[in-house]
Amino acid sequence: MKIRITALVLGISLNALAQQAPNKAAIDAKVNKLLAGMTLEEKVGQMTQVTLDAVITTDDKKVTTEPHTISDAKLREAILKYHVGSILNTSGRPYSREEWHTFISTIQNMAAKDRLKIPVIYGIDAIHGMNYxxxxxxxxxxxxxxxxxxxxxxxxxGEITAYETRASYIPWNFSPVLDLGKSPLWPRIYETFGEDPFVAKTMGAAMINGYQGTNVGDRYRVAACMKHYLGYSYPLSGKDRTPAWIPDRYMREYFLPSFRDAVKAGARTVMINSAEINGVPVHSSKYLLTDVLRKELGFTGIAVTDWQDIKYLHDRHHIAATQKEAVQIAVNAGIDMSMVPYDYTFYTYLIQLVKEGAVPMSRINESVKRILTVKYELDLFEHPVGNTADYPKFGSDEFKQASLQAAREAITLLKNNNQTLPLKKGMKVLVTGPTANTMRSLNGGWSYTWQGEKNDEYAAGKNTILEAIQRKIGKDNVVYEAGSTYDALQNADDAAKAAKNCDAIVLCLGELSYTENPGNIDDLNLPQAQLQLAQDLAKTGKPIILVLAEGRPRIVTDADKLSSATVMTYLSGNEGGDALADVLFGDANPSGKLPITYPRYANALVNYYRKATENGNSDDTHGYNPLYEFGHGLSYTTFSYGGLKISKPTLTDAQALTISVNVKNTGGGEGKEAVLLYISDSYASITPDTKRLRGFSKINLKPGESRLVSFTIKASDLAFVNDQSKLVTEPGEFKIQIGDQVKTFNYTNAAFKNTSTGKL
Incomplete structure (x- = not known):
């Protein structure tokens, strides 16, 4: 199914200012000419990436000195001695645009002193806006x-992030994350687009289009980096960077589609999974890095490692007896650039390996050509540093409003007994809980710093949930008691006493910021202190509005039982507090739907596209029974579905099906509805999923308004990966479900065209 992506129109038209896309043949000619004149050392230097800390000024204890400045000696070593092709990251804190301009200018000026004057490509993790x-x-x-x-x-x-990243003089963004968020335990699930492959590939491609536009070299665009290829998000233990066990068929069915569509969308770079699959570290897998990524998917851009991951082939995975062997394995497997990131060992070892014949020069030329091509595509040779005056919209109110809109549409109303919400603005409200008065629980990790621990400092001008509610209804109508920290009660008695004099309780539970290994947990249950606070407040008899500010679905079943309404904010960004206040008090109508299955119990972690045997039966009380299912989300208005139609009863390879349904706003307020199309294969040679999302469309309806929503389905949209790892569509009956509407149709042909190749 195709979904139209509408370009954001900024106050100044980016399209009007867009630079003309360079000619591919012209770039190839320039790259080949440059490559022909490069020494082995210069080539290997292009494949080397170091972090900013490697070239920044430090004291005797190697701590970055203030103000942050680049060391001339260290930079000369990096660029003029080792010919480093890329630098990344910050040194422990975010920078002003002026600081970034100084850093990037200094780096590129040094690159201009090297023999071939090849510019450095700088990269950053701007994963939810230019957060550094x-x-x-x-x-x-x-x-x-x-x-x-x-x-x-x-x-x-994607478009606004690209604008502000280029406004920071950086052309490469390590985003989007295309990993499938299947495991609630995994500490990076909030960086994903959730558990569904269709959502992940659709939203991922849209973000890439926003980042890159039609010309990645435009002054307002950046090179996207799809990550982390492949299967990183499903470790068996749920702990970050621990082994995954994913059969090839399963990998192709669920994890590969988002990367396939990202390649089709034109993503110019990819970052590799740090972990191992079936005992094979992905950085060593020629099958995944060359056979699948290059030959099957047709990816032509740069494959960059994650942090120190070639070294880890020796240090962690123990598949290389030496660091030198680790370099040999990774480069021969298909790695183009090593995020080393502190030293030049990769450079030294790779030169030795080429001279010894252990790594062919053809493999080096292949990687360097890819790197140089992207640098030309980004227009770095002509404009290595952007023009400050080109970015008047940086941090503008217009961009803030776009973030606010996204946060409003994300917030998901999970429960609303007796129309508890929206609250009346004249009510007196107790705001309590560990996530009520901190920006850490709205932004999460990768916000100003790696772990987001300084959110309250750098986002001090933004509104926490408490501050947003105070602004919405006035401080006189708001009482605040912390009630608990993340994992310990704190003045819970005072919170309970305050509740008795209030009309309602906004109880904010969840998590503080984290990511990667520091975010690992041993228990998905929310800490007992937070659940105890909910129980103490429930004894007051006042209605509880449970607000969940968290990066993953912690088990809150006992607290949810006590609430009159439950609202999921996820990690909704700097404007998330204001967006929540708008929703709680009726100035915005919630329209979010869960992109994950919210589990009821810590040991019942089943995704919605389960197998029939996971449903349970009359003798099994432990079947599929989530607290809230994928796709669940309420509104302050109501919607009805009717008149589901299929253009014809039988689908063939030669002709698509059109599926249409009428959606009507039957309530009293204007609202948005995400219309979700599920299709089920009744019988197949591989046990079929109970249902799979095959399309969605977001619409806005006024009270009483109706709209016909249509989807187009081809045979390939129903395909699955069989036990030969080939994509096939088998004949038989299929069931369509949209809302409460259900119909069936038949597919008559055994397979659609070109399935014999097995290519995705």
Whole structure:
């Protein structure tokens, strides 16, 4: 199914200012000429990436000195001695645009002194806005964007982030995360677009289009980096960077589609999975890095490692007896650039390996050609540093409003007994809980710093949930008691006493910021202190509005039982507090839907596209029974579905089906509805999923308004990967479900065209 992506129109037209896309043949000619004149050392230098800390000024203890400055001696070593092709990251804190301009200018000026004057490509993790530049616009994290079911918002996020990243003089963004968020335990699930492959590939492609536009070299665009290829998000233990066990068929069915569509969308770079699959570290897998990524998917851009991951082939995975052997394995497997990131060992070892014949020069030339091509495509040779005056919209109110819109559409109303919400603005409200008065629980990790621990410092001008509610209804109508920290009660008695004099309780539970290994947990249950606070407050008899500010679905079943309404904010960004206040008090109508299955129990972690045997039966009380299912989300208005129609009863390879349904706003307020199309294969040679999302469309309806929503389905949209790892569509009956509407149709042909290749 095709979904139209509408470009964001900025106050100044980016299209009007766009630079003309360079000619591919012209770039190839320039790259080949440059490559022919390069020494082995210069080539290997292009494949080397170091972090900013490797060239920044430090004291005797190697601590970055203030103000942060680049060391001339260290930079000379990096560029003039080792010919380093890329630098990344910050040194422990975000920078102003002025600081970034100084850093990037200094680096590129040094590159211009090297023999061939090849510019450095600088990269940054701007994963939900340009989060490493002070004053930048921070959007909801990807899991929240997925909840909007609105690809236009993913596009807008990408376009504005690209603008502000280029305004920081950086042309390469390590985003989007295309990993499938299947495991609630995994600490990076909030960086994903959720558990569904269709949502992940659709929203991911939209964000890439926003980042890159039609010309990645435009002054307002950046090179996207799809990550982390492949299967990184499903470790068996749920702990970050631990082994995964994923059969090839399963990998192709669920994990590969988002990367396939990202390649089709033109993503110019890819970052590789740090972990191992079936005992094979991905950085060593020629099958995944060359056979699948290059030959099957047709990817032509740069494959960059994650942090120190070639070294880890020796240090962690123990498949290489020496660091030198680790370099040999990774480069021969298909790695183009090593995020080393502190030293030049990769450079030294790779030169030795080429001279010894252990790594062919053809493999070096292949990688360097890819790197140089992207640098030319980004227009770095002509414009290595951007023009400050080109970015008047940086941090603008216009961009803030786009972030606010995304946060509003992400917030998901999970429960609303007796129409508890929206609250009346004249009510007196107790705001309590550990996530009520901190920006850490709205932004999460990768916000100003790696772990996001300084959110409250750098986002001090933004509103926490408490501050947003105070602004909405006045401080006199708001009482605040912390009630608990993340894992310990704190003045819970005072909170309970305060509740008795209030009309309602806004109880904010969830998590503080984290990512990667520091975010690993041993228990998915929310800490007992937070659940105890909910129990103490419930004894007051006042209605509880449970607000969940978290990066993954912690088990809150006992607290949810006590609430009159439950609202999921995810990690909704710098404007998330204001967006929540708008929703709680009726100035915005919630329209988010869960992009994940919210589990009821810590040991019952089943995705919605389960197998029939996971459903349970009359003798099994432990079947599929989530607290809230994927796609669940309420509104302050109501919608009815009717008149489901299929253009014909039988689908063939030669002709697509059109599926249409009428959606009507039957309530009293204007609202948005994400219309979700599920299709089920009744019988197949591989046990079919109970249902799979095959399309979605976000619409806005006024009271009483109706709209016909249509989807087009081809045979390939129904395909699955069989036990030969080939994509096939088998004949038989299929069931369509949209809302409460159900119909069946038949597919008559055994397979659609070209399935014999097995290519995705």
């Amino acid at each position: 530049t002070i004053g930048g616009t921070l959007f909801p994290q990807e899991i929240a964007l997925a909840a909007t079911f609105n690809p236009d918002l993913a596009y807008k996020t």
